[in-house]
Amino acid sequence: MKVAVDEEKCCGAGQCVLLAPEVFDQRDEDGVVILLDEQPSENLHGSVREAADVCPAAAIEVSEDA
Amino acid sequence: MSEPSSVLVVGASAAGLATVESLRRGGYRGTVTVVGEEEHAPYDRPPLSKQVLSGNWESERSRLRTESALVETGAEFVLADPAVRLEPAERAVHTASGRTLRAEAVVLATGLRPKRLPGTDVAGVHVLRTLDDSLRLRAELSRARNVVVVGDGVLGSEIAATARGMASDVTLVGSQAAPMADQLGPRVAGMLGELHTERGVRLRPRTGVEAVQADHGRVTGVRLETGETLPAAAVVVAIGAAPATDWLAESGLRLDDGVVCDSRCRAAAGIYAVGDVARWHHEGLDRSMRLENRTNATEQARAVAANLLGADRPYAPVPHFWTDQFDAKIQVHGVPHAESEVTVVEGDPAERRFLARYTTRGTPVAVLGWNRPKQVRTRRQEVVETFSVPALEPN
Numbered sequence: 124m125k126v127a128v129d130e131e132k133c134c135g136a137g138q139c140v141l142l143a144p145e146v147f148d149q150r151d152e153d154g155v156v157i158l159l160d161e162q163p164s165e166n167l168h169g170s171v172r173e174a175a176d177v178c179p180a181a182a183i184e185v186s187e188d189a
Numbered sequence: 190m191s192e193p194s195s196v197l198v199v200g201a202s203a204a205g206l207a208t209v210e211s212l213r214r215g216g217y218r219g220t221v222t223v224v225g226e227e228e229h230a231p232y233d234r235p236p237l238s239k240q241v242l243s244g245n246w247e248s249e250r251s252r253l254r255t256e257s258a259l260v261e262t263g264a265e266f267v268l269a270d271p272a273v274r275l276e277p278a279e280r281a282v283h284t285a286s287g288r289t290l291r292a293e294a295v296v297l298a299t300g301l302r303p304k305r306l307p308g309t310d311v312a313g314v315h316v317l318r319t320l321d322d323s324l325r326l327r328a329e330l331s332r333a334r335n336v337v338v339v340g341d342g343v344l345g346s347e348i349a350a351t352a353r354g355m356a357s358d359v360t361l362v363g364s365q366a367a368p369m370a371d372q373l374g375p376r377v378a379g380m381l382g383e384l385h386t387e388r389g390v391r392l393r394p395r396t397g398v399e400a401v402q403a404d405h406g407r408v409t410g411v412r413l414e415t416g417e418t419l420p421a422a423a424v425v426v427a428i429g430a431a432p433a434t435d436w437l438a439e440s441g442l443r444l445d446d447g448v449v450c451d452s453r454c455r456a457a458a459g460i461y462a463v464g465d466v467a468r469w470h471h472e473g474l475d476r477s478m479r480l481e482n483r484t485n486a487t488e489q490a491r492a493v494a495a496n497l498l499g500a501d502r503p504y505a506p507v508p509h510f511w512t513d514q515f516d517a518k519i520q521v522h523g524v525p526h527a528e529s530e531v532t533v534v535e536g537d538p539a540e541r542r543f544l545a546r547y548t549t550r551g552t553p554v555a556v557l558g559w560n561r562p563k564q565v566r567t568r569r570q571e572v573v574e575t576f577s578v579p580a581l582e583p584n
């Protein structure tokens with residue numbers, strides 16, 4: 124699994140951090156997403172997909188084949 | 190209820206699409222069909238008053254999913270064909286082009302329609318709900334010298350802020366004491382008003398509009414109840430929106446400012462509602478509610494999908510919304526009341542970076558972050574209890 128985030132789309136809601144704190148964080152100053160792990164291990168795939176689904180700005184992209 | 194063999198979603202936007210994705214995520218393999226009124230593939234609305242309206246984004250960027258991601262859902266999208274009638278007992282939906290679609294379960298996700306002012310059917314008067322609305326308004330704002338925004342709720346305030354970067358003269362007219370005062374209360378709304386004034390938006394608070402003036406079918410100004418007339422090359426009416434339920438008028442479903450649902454977001458056997466159009470019973474607050482925000486569209490869709498797959502769980506979220514105006518990023522978890530007590534718990538309002546807690550009769554009802562998106566999320570916990578469903582008494 125490969126994860127990509129679009130910082131410009133991010134609205135700083137932080138839903139992704141609530142779901143997968145191992146993979147996502149937010150910048151202190153403006154709340155924009157920080158991707159901690161581009162290729163998260165398999166046990167995190169479920170919560171990362173969920174984070175991509177619930178992101179209210181559609182700013183997380185997950186590709187499965189990488 | 191056992192899993193339905195087929196699901197029909199009416200409304201192809203944030204809530205409708207999220208329902209489809211959550212169903213698939215939950216392992217659902219049945220037939221899924223989505224009917225949508227608009228011709229566009231599902232797109233996101235928050236950028237329509239921000240990046241798309243300002244011209245910073247091409248409209249393509251507001252797309253919610255790529256074409257291949259839509260194909261991957263395995264759902265059939267029937268677009269540019271609005272539903273015109275529902276037969277709940279048959280779970281049949283008739284569309285404008287004459288199609289009849291049937292499914293074992295139907296999800297209503299038709300959102301809202303903007304309210305209009307009477308007598309404003311003239312060129313240069315706009316509302317903002319769809320991508321096409323945003324592109325039309327954008328073209329006009331880039332030419333207009335003076336713009337009047339009518340309505341000082343969240344949408345009107347955002348439009349005024351964005352328009353200020355495009356037109357030389359922007360006035361925000363509204364009934365509230367300050368922009369978003371009904372939602373944020375006088376203190377925080379007062380600060381928002383100051384920000385607007387500082388950035389050159391002229392405010393006309395607590396002011397009604399008497400008439401829109403036009404010449405040869407084109408708007409020329411807005412006459413206020415105070416007697417003042419504001420010249421306007423463009424007018425945006427942002428006085429709220431009503432649930433898009435006109436097509437359900439004869440369905441027999443209960444409609445009362447939205448599709449009335451139980452705590453599972455179920456309107457009738459096999460019929461659910463989701464997103465801005467849904468009024469459901471929040472068990473944590475023990476009252477009926479309807480939310481108009483982006484986060485709810487997705488969260489409620491997840492709840493509906495789970496219930497379609499047999500979960501039978503109440504939907505009792507901690508509501509969340511955000512708004513971006515000039516350089517202010519405001520995030521709210523919970524539901525602030527205009528009359529809540531507001532305590533600044535971190536940071537400094539004078540520096541425009543702070544967190545505030547809203548308390549009503551001793552109960553924390555919301556936390557608000559002003560340019561503190563990360564920190565406000567970590568304080569969300571303070572209001573979770575207020576919204577959670579009381580545990581059943583052990584017997």
Ligand SMILES: Cc1cc2nc3c(=O)[nH]c(=O)nc-3n(C[C@H](O)[C@H](O)[C@H](O)COP(=O)(O)OP(=O)(O)OC[C@H]3O[C@@H](n4cnc5c(N)ncnc54)[C@H](O)[C@@H]3O)c2cc1C
Binds near residue numbers: 202433466509
């Ligand atoms: C300009 C703008 C800015 C916003 N900014 C923010 C923000 O900053 N933060 C935030 O939290 N929220 C924001 N929102 C609110 C957020 O976008 C909505 O809560 C969200 O779009 C709701 O999703 P929905 O799918 O329920 O409804 P909608 O997005 O309204 O989608 C409903 C869809 O159903 C279609 N439809 C209607 N009738 C029929 C029919 N009879 N048959 C078939 N299809 C039909 C409509 O054409 C539409 O495509 C904003 C909204 C707007 C308009």
